[in-house]
Amino acid sequence: ADAVETGNLLRRRNVGSNDDGEAEEEASVERAFLEKPVPTWREQLTVRAFVVGFLVAVMFSIIVMKLGLTTGIIPSLNVSASLLGFFLVRLWTSAIERMGFLKQPFTRQENTVIQTCVVSAYGIAFSGGFGSYLFALSETIAKQATEANDALNIKNPHLGWIIGFLFLVSFVGLFALVPMRKTMIVDYKLTYPSGTATAYLINGFHTPQGAELAKKQVRTLGKYFSMSFVWAFFQWFYTAGNDCGFSSFPSLGLEAYKNRFYFDFSATYVGVGMICPYIVNVSLLIGGVLSWGIMWPLISSKKGSWYPDSLPESSLHGLQAYRVLDI
Known part of the structure; x- marks a missing residue:
């Protein structure tokens, strides 16, 4: 739907629109394309568009897999895909x-083809269940x-059935x-926010002023990407195994660490938190406090009553079952 909305906005000629406010706002950009x-x-479907779309799609698919395996939240990357494709x-x-x-x-139509290919590719990486x-x-x-080691619960990955799936x-x-x-x-005339924002951005890229802005945005993106990579590389030197290094530092105290409350110094979480709407961040914070701060200590106190106390913590018949259900 976002891709359709992006294409619709790029095809419009709003200079003669009946809506004077909308026409004036968009005509300033559209004048650059009147001739x-x-x-x-x-x-529009050029070789260079598909080559660049493929390269950016590979990079974004890796990013989405990383986010899916860590935060579990995938923000809209339409704007980033358009920016990198243009650059x-x-x-x-x-x-x-x-x-x-x-x-x-x-x-700009070619730019939209690149953005659509990238969004479709990383959408499959996420919705396809790879993470x-x-x-x-x-x-x-x-x-x-x-408990799950049963033939009925096993389906080993195979390229044939994965492609069909x-x-x-x-x-769909x-x-x-x-x-x-x-x-x-x-x-x-429903407005899809990410598709609308991407269309306006692409329109702006292909004007002289927008091209200069795109260069600044790419430089900023590259700067913070480099900083994030260097920080992750630095952390890697202090990680000798599981529950070790900066990712397992008890920054809020040992008792809080036992209940999974600590900051793992991951730039990924900071970046996703900046991209996502504030309501998502607030809901995650409230959910974390309710689950790990209230529910898990309460359920742990019911050991021997709600589930046998002889079971290890990782057993799906014990406390782990409640955690998996919540996740």
């Missing part, structure tokens, strides 16, 4: 232009819990999006 014809679909293709076209071989300039249930069905994971997961959106597009986007 430029809309590219054909063959000019890489501009590097590509600038190099070719200097050599005198540039035949087709980079267009959750897909590999959790494997025999390797099942052996870690004796991902086709089913991906094409067509059956939901195509029939509802007219109702939600055309008739009711």
Whole structure:
């Protein structure tokens, strides 16, 4: 739906719109494209768009897997995908232009193709279950819990059935999006925030002022990415195994650490917290206090009553079962 909304906004010519406020706001950007014809679909689906889309999609899929296996929260990365796609293709076209071989300039529609490919790829990485249930069905994971080590609970990953499964997961959106597009986007004119923001951003990139802003944004992104990488690399030197190093430092005290309250000095959590809406951060904080600060100590005190006290803490018949259910 976000991709559809992005495409709709890029196709609009709002100079003659009946809504004067909306027309004035968007006409200032649209004037830069009045003399430029809309590219054909063959000019939008270019080799360079797919090559750059593939490279950015690989990087974003790794990021999404990292977030899925740690925070469990995947913020919208549409804007970042558009920014990196614009930057890489501009590097590509600038190099070719200097050599005198540039035949087709980079267009905003081509930028949208890159962004759509990237979002679709990392969407599959997340919704396809690679960071959750897909590999959790494997025999390797099942052996870690004796209660789940049963043939009925095991489905080892295999490229054949995974591809079929991902086709089913991906094409479900067509059956939901195509029939509802007219109702939600055309008739009711619902605004999808990430798609709308991406469309405005792409429009701005392809103006002279927007191109300069994009360079500054990419430099800022690269600076903080480097800082995060250096900090993670520094932490790695002080990690000798599980429950060791900065990631297991009892920053709030030993008693709080026993109840899983501590800061692991991960830049990932800080970055995701800055990207996500404040209501998500507040709800996670409240949920953490309720679960790890109230519920788990309460359930632990019921050992021998609610579940046998002879069971290890990792048993799915004991306290671990309540934790897995909550997660």
